[in-house]
Amino acid sequence: MGRGTRVLMATGGVALALTVLAGVAWWVLQPRVEPLALPDGLVAVSGPAGTSRLNGAEARADYPALAAHFESQRLVSYCGVASGVAVLNALGRRLDQSTFFDAHEVGPGARLRVMFGGMTLAELAGFLMAHGAAVELRYADAVTVEAFREAVGRNLRHPMTSCSSTTSAKCSGSVVSGTSHRWRPTTRLRIRC
Template sequence: MRRIFFLFAATFLAGLSPLHAETLPLPDGVVAFDSPAGEALFLGAEARQDYFQLSMHFVTQDNPAFCGPASMAMVLNAIGAPRPASKMTLGLGLFDQTNVFTPATEAVKPSADILKAGMTLDEFGGMLKAHDLTVEVRHAGETSLDDFRKVAAQTLEDGDRFIVVNYLRKAIGQEAGGHISPLGAYDEDTDRFLILDVTRYKYPPVWVGAAALYDAMNTPDSDNGGKTRGYVVVGR
């Protein structure tokens, strides 16, 4: 079993290497997943169960405004939500950045509007709820670093729920605005979370300190009545 685990992780890491060579430079304090240090963090991480299902369904967002839909597709597939019909695959289709949109999600926010301006944390949570999932939306300004660390670590370890963060890139030294991506693992020894960044053409998945990530979430969310960004915990 241990050998299978290492092979699985190594396969995903190898698949990222060519992309990393073309991405933007990483700021100090942020560790690329496909680096020796990033690999060591993953292999020693205490909470990493969510990573396996998410990595099997990893996608890159189709355009600069679609980090939310890309993250939704990953989570819906990883969690085993009822799949969309597909004549091409014997009715066993997977979610993508087109069929995540349904009449119920359009009532939360039309896909045409997301294409122009992305989505807020509350809108992201509302669209997941529209897929009949159990969703907890937590604004960073209404919680604390300790609460976030505890909830995130427990979620990543149980394998049944998933956590997606909405944070301000420039707060961790990246370029530039708000972003949404799932978390894949937590390393307690270094207090770092693995962000499975869906903008693989821009940045690879990275390890970020818990405090830095919380501060990046504790920033004003665009067009959200003064509320902060934060995170979403989603389950069946």
């Protein structure tokens, strides 16, 4: 076999390996649509019991704005991206998951880091600040469950205020509570634009 044939075969092998690797990466990053049963004690907001509870709740002022801008995460690692886009859009911004990383303060490589590694809640706060939001981050393990619930309830009694991304006006915020895999609150973000 000649040198040219060996080079051609090696190049073809590398191209095939890269194609397979790209296919595996794409497959791994795509979210699986597998609705899971809710743990005991939780009620889906989309069901009759959930709708009834929501309609009877005092602390639901932010729900309509957030629900109107909800979209499922496009990649497995984009939970924070989808949440951030919903909150910023509820405050009057116009973003989607593909433009979330366009703020120049985010820095190069952020999209790839999040795509392959996800983000912490502190990193989500940083991304939101890069879009002009004022963010207050508190970890729930630093306060009692009762104090956390009180803070969330107090905030949810007041509707979000929209603002234009071209103004520097401060807006009232939203509490975004994360949950751990054990279904307990893990953090609180207070967001203003």
